[in-house]
Amino acid sequence: QQQVKQSPQSLIVQKGGISIINCAYENTAFDYFPWYQQFPGKGPALLIAIRPDVSEKKEGRFTISFNKSAKQFSLHIMDSQPGDSATYFCAGPTFTGTASKLTFGTGTRLQVTL
Amino acid sequence: DTEVTQTPKHLVMGMTNKKSLKCEQHMGHRAMYWYKQKAKKPPELMFVYSYEKLSINESVPSRFSPECPNSSLLNLHLHALQPEDSALYLCASSPPGGGQETQYFGPGTRLLVL
Numbered sequence: 001q002q003q004v005k006q007s008p009q010s011l012i013v014q015k016g017g018i019s020i021i022n023c024a025y026e027n028t029a030f031d032y033f034p035w036y037q038q039f040p041g042k043g044p045a046l047l048i049a050i051r052p053d054v055s056e057k058k059e060g061r062f063t064i065s066f067n068k069s070a071k072q073f074s075l076h077i078m079d080s081q082p083g084d085s086a087t088y089f090c091a092g093p094t095f096t097g098t099a100s101k102l103t104f105g106t107g108t109r110l111q112v113t114l
Numbered sequence: 115d116t117e118v119t120q121t122p123k124h125l126v127m128g129m130t131n132k133k134s135l136k137c138e139q140h141m142g143h144r145a146m147y148w149y150k151q152k153a154k155k156p157p158e159l160m161f162v163y164s165y166e167k168l169s170i171n172e173s174v175p176s177r178f179s180p181e182c183p184n185s186s187l188l189n190l191h192l193h194a195l196q197p198e199d200s201a202l203y204l205c206a207s208s209p210p211g212g213g214q215e216t217q218y219f220g221p222g223t224r225l226l227v228l
Contacts, residue, residue, distance in 0.1 A: 034216065041221070041222075041224075042221055042222070043118075043204050043206075043219030043220050043221050043222050044157065044204075044219045045219065046216045046217075046218075049216070089156050089157075096162070096164070096169060096170070097164075098144065098145060098164040098165060099145035099147075099162050099163075099164040099169055099170070099208065100145070100208060100217065101159060101162065101170060102157075102159065102217060104156035104157055105156065106155075106156060107154070107155070107156050109154075
């Protein structure tokens with residue numbers, strides 16, 4: 001059962017444009033919604049995360065929008081730059097008391113062109 | 115120190131070899147994880163250690179054997195692997211608490227099984 005559905009699979013955006021990636025989740029036990037950024041040959045790194053008690057969180061050019069009733073959250077990258085070209089994963093964590101289990105979305109390969 | 119290190123960076127092994135992957139963190143995290151990532155796919159959880167005890171095994175074949183010698187080290191012993199086990203193996207750690215803690219990923223070991 002795929003618990004986190006991510007779209008689009010790939011995205012090409014011109015420099016300066018807005019990149020939008022969407023995720024939908026099924027597991028209502030998720031109570032924290034992180035986005036990870038992965039460059040080729042590197043491990044994923046936390047980019048930004050949101051708790052379900054807020055509808056939006058902004059950090060620099062990156063914004064998460066969260067819609068609890070629709071069970072959806074999205075990542076917006078404003079003024080996209082070539083350095084943002086990477087694969088982005090949303091995730092839903094479930095917690096076991098002392099550790100967490102991350103269920104990743106399928107990933108979005110973002111390419112920002114000049 | 116906010117880094118998870120993994121060695122080796124690359125590994126080529128035959129199907130009859132025995133090898134080990136090593137992961138280390140000095141952030142005081144008490145949960146450590148092994149993930150497997152195939153090309154163009156999200157990371158898939160393999161094992162979770164919490165306070166040096168194995169807490170989650172995602173039905174991983176016994177040819178993969180994890181070990182957590184202390185709170186800073188995590189090993190993955192490999193024996194009789196198959197070519198389909200070729201992948202990027204990622205280690206991660208997270209702080210204690212069981213709340214909305216971030217997982218910090220290492221750069222991974224790229225494994226090729228011949």
